[in-house]
Amino acid sequence: MATSTENISLANDTLARRRQQNSTTLMRRQQEVFAIVPEIEEIGYEITSVGAKYTMAKLTKNADKAEELKAEMEALSKKQKDLLVQNGFAADYLEPVYHCSECQDKGFVNGKICTCLKQEIIKQRQNMLTALSPAPKTTFESFSLDYYSDKPDANGVVARDRMASIFRYCKDFAENFSKDVKSLFMYGASGLGKTHLSCAIAGECLKKGFVVMYASSQSLFEQIEQNKHNVYHILNDIMNCDLFILDDLGTEYLTYYGQSILYNIINTRMINGSPCIYTSNLTSDKDLQKKYGEKIASRLMGNCQRLYFYGSDIRPKL
Ligand SMILES: [Zn+2]
Numbered sequence: 001m002a003t004s005t006e007n008i009s010l011a012n013d014t015l016a017r018r019r020q021q022n023s024t025t026l027m028r029r030q031q032e033v034f035a036i037v038p039e040i041e042e043i044g045y046e047i048t049s050v051g052a053k054y055t056m057a058k059l060t061k062n063a064d065k066a067e068e069l070k071a072e073m074e075a076l077s078k079k080q081k082d083l084l085v086q087n088g089f090a091a092d093y094l095e096p097v098y099h100c101s102e103c104q105d106k107g108f109v110n111g112k113i114c115t116c117l118k119q120e121i122i123k124q125r126q127n128m129l130t131a132l133s134p135a136p137k138t139t140f141e142s143f144s145l146d147y148y149s150d151k152p153d154a155n156g157v158v159a160r161d162r163m164a165s166i167f168r169y170c171k172d173f174a175e176n177f178s179k180d181v182k183s184l185f186m187y188g189a190s191g192l193g194k195t196h197l198s199c200a201i202a203g204e205c206l207k208k209g210f211v212v213m214y215a216s217s218q219s220l221f222e223q224i225e226q227n228k229h230n231v232y233h234i235l236n237d238i239m240n241c242d243l244f245i246l247d248d249l250g251t252e253y254l255t256y257y258g259q260s261i262l263y264n265i266i267n268t269r270m271i272n273g274s275p276c277i278y279t280s281n282l283t284s285d286k287d288l289q290k291k292y293g294e295k296i297a298s299r300l301m302g303n304c305q306r307l308y309f310y311g312s313d314i315r316p317k318l
Pocket of ligand 1: 103
C-alpha cells in the first residue's frame, strides 16, 4: 500500500511517543512499588546479578551451572511476583507496558507493518481529509430506540419496530464483519441515526483490527477538488481499506470530475468485493438517479443491502 511520507512520519511519531510513555509508566510503577515494598527492588538487583553470572556460564559453556542459575532467576522472579500480589499489585505490574502487544509498539512484526501502525497512518490521513474518526459516543450502547415512536403512523408503520430491526441488522453486520460482506446502503430522512449506526459499526470493526475509513461525502469531495494533485493517495486509501464509510451522500457539491471519482470508488470496491457503507438522505431511486446518473444509482441500490430508516427526526429530543 503506497503511503505518503508525511503521514508515515506522523504515525511513527505517535508510536515513538507511546514507547516513551511506556517507559515512563514503568518507571513510575517501579518507584511506587519500591517505596512500599523495598524487598522487591532488592530482588530486582539480585536477578540482575544472577543474570550476569548466567550469561558467563553460557559463554563458558558450563551448561550445568547455567541451568542452576536459570532456575535461581526463575525462583527470584516468582518471589518478586508473589510479593507484588501479596501487596495488592497485579503480578505483571512491573512487566514492560505496551499499547500494542503484537509489535511491542515498534510498528513492525517480522519485517511486516503491524496493524497498529497501519491504523495510525490511516488515522493521520483521515485527519488530512478532515473526516472525523467515529466519535466515541456513537456506539451501539449509546443508541436508544426510545426516541422513535412506538405508535403506528398513517401507514400503519411503527418506527420503533422498524428501527429495532435495523439496529439488529447493523449489530450483526459489525459482529460478523469480514472483508467480503455485502455493502450497506442506509437511506432515509435526516436525523434518524444513520451516521450514528455507521460509526458504531466502524468502532466495532476498528476494535477488531480492521482498517476502516470514514468520510463525510461533503468533506471528501471538497478535499478531492482542492487536492487534485494528491488524489491518488486519497483514493488509494479508500480502495485498500477493509471498510469504507461514505456518509451523507447527496449533501456534497459534485463537479463532473467529482462524479467520475465517486463512480470509480463505488465501482472499484464493488468489483473487488470490498464492503462499504453508504448513507444518504436521498430516499428514492429517482432522486439518486437525478443526482448521480443511472450508472452510480444502480450500483448503489442494486449491489448493497438497503436499510430504510423510518420515522421523524429524533435529534431535537436528544
Ligand atoms: Zn502493533
